[in-house]
Amino acid sequence: MSTTTINTQKVNFNVFRFNADEDYLPYYEDYSMDVTSEEVVLDILNRIKWDHDGSFSYRRSCRHGICGTCAIKVNGKVTLACKESMTDMIEVFGNDLVIEPLSKKRAIKDLIIDKADFWEKHEQVTPYLDTEIDENPTAENIVTPAQADTLDEADLCIQCGACHYACPVVEISDAFMGPAAFAAAYRFEADVRDDNESRLTDVNQMGSGVWDCVKCFECADACPKEINPIEKIGKLHNMLFQSGKAESNIATRHAVGFEKSIRKNGVLDEGSLVLYSELAGVVKHVPVALKMFSKGKIVPPWGIIKSDNLDEIQKLVKSSSTAKF
Template sequence: MEITIRIRRQAESGSPDYKSYGLDVDPGTTVLDALMRIKGEIDGTLAFRKNCRNAICGSCAMRINGRSALACANRIRDVADARGEILIQPMGNMPVIKDLVVDMTSFWKHLDQVDPYVSTAARRPPEKEFLQTPEQRAAVEQAGNCILCGACYSECNSREVNPNFVGPHALAKAQRVMADNRDDRTAQRHALYNQPEFAWGCTRCFYCNEVCPMGVQPLDQIQKIRHELLTDKAAQPNTAMRHRRVMVRQIKESGWLDEASFALQVVGRDFKGLWNLVPLGVRMAAKGKMPLRHRPIENCAQVRDLIEEIQKEDAQS
């Protein structure tokens, strides 16, 4: 199979450039094997990371046709277009060191910020080990499958616009320790994660779930953290929590949002925030989106019943 691999080449201080390499490969060849052939047979200056070649270490994550993925887990026949072309680029949200190698300093820094380690400091260590039931182990298994490849971090829209957001990888690891029955720092973790740079920084774009090669579903893990925070009566309320609670309450009451009061209820007693809403209020009034009377929709009771049924299921899960 004749293919052309177009690779973005770049030195740390240079401008990016694209170079194309032609190869004759078996359709079952992986992208990583093709890159190794290019480096070994055509251009030894090409730089990329690799290690296990078996989708375990996560080293070979890069953008393949615009989406972050493991080069060792993608075969040529699955990623080449009709013309036999493949586009390879470095991961996003991290500076390039050379070619496909990125500086992952921020990735590891943000991971460390969530304190992703089970703490048993307040407990007396057992003679042998902390035992877990199969059910307790199952609670942490999905998040524990993360191999820290960086694919989710690379595609995270929240990380792109907010460099302080810790990222989906870190929050998936945070959920892993929160769900671990051996950890004894639940209250401290709730206080730490209940911030805009942590659990509430995610915009739920779903890209992390789409690109995760291990089925960790980082967004699902973030949602679990949020659910815990929302059900923790000791958690300090913030704008994100009020946003969710006001939305649910208004839809239960009338079946739709009362846009005239929604923002005011979310902002609360933050006078600076209220002042900043004035221009928005003027624009809403000009567009007729601030009716003097908010009327419930028809069949509002059915909407309320549906929400209450979901809340009941959440409480039981």
């Protein structure tokens, strides 16, 4: 019979405290505890409440990583408290840990936040199967394994909000729908049973649309279910082009401009790309462009060093393209 050794070590917790009804500003309280290698972050939250301060507030429910209730931040890392092992946290961050809510500016009481923005955005993307149901079917509606695979695990989302509140664009722009809402939109757009004709266009017209993602991959690392929301945002971009629903705007021209540039030079022509993306709007870049030019940072189109064997690249662009604009 194998035995497991349970190690114990001293950990200092710096915990975010705030009561919106009483406090003008949040503050941090220190708790020092012996932590065993068996514990998860939620055990620590429970011990703070049960052993130190009964007024300490946080959300918890299933304790099995499926209800999505207990997402918080530890040293800036978004995590499901019931799933995250203390051993891993100590290994990454050492013995001084900072416990904070998912979003400090949305805190109501300690780790509990007002998640209304998350739910409002989620609701807007029509996050359900939109289809005409035959109430008296004569045969099964079969979804093949290959068709089910196209969801790419987007259906595993537990709406914990980890990716949403890890997104730096959500943090500073209320107009951005956020990775969770987009992943939900993709989940139903990719479902063969869904007949919604307008979701894709709607999603692109809500708030600031689908193009403001900064491609930081914070959501990919944050998701406790490894759904990789940014990949789904990319797929929505691809779907817009493939369906012919992509409108001409700065973002779409910017994406298409890469293909044009590669076709012409193999490499990018940075100046021409900005011009093609912005059209007349390019004038706002002139002051910075002049500074860059004076420092030898702008190469004119005729000065671009094209890729060797450019004919190969042009042949591949011709034979491998799958999108049209």
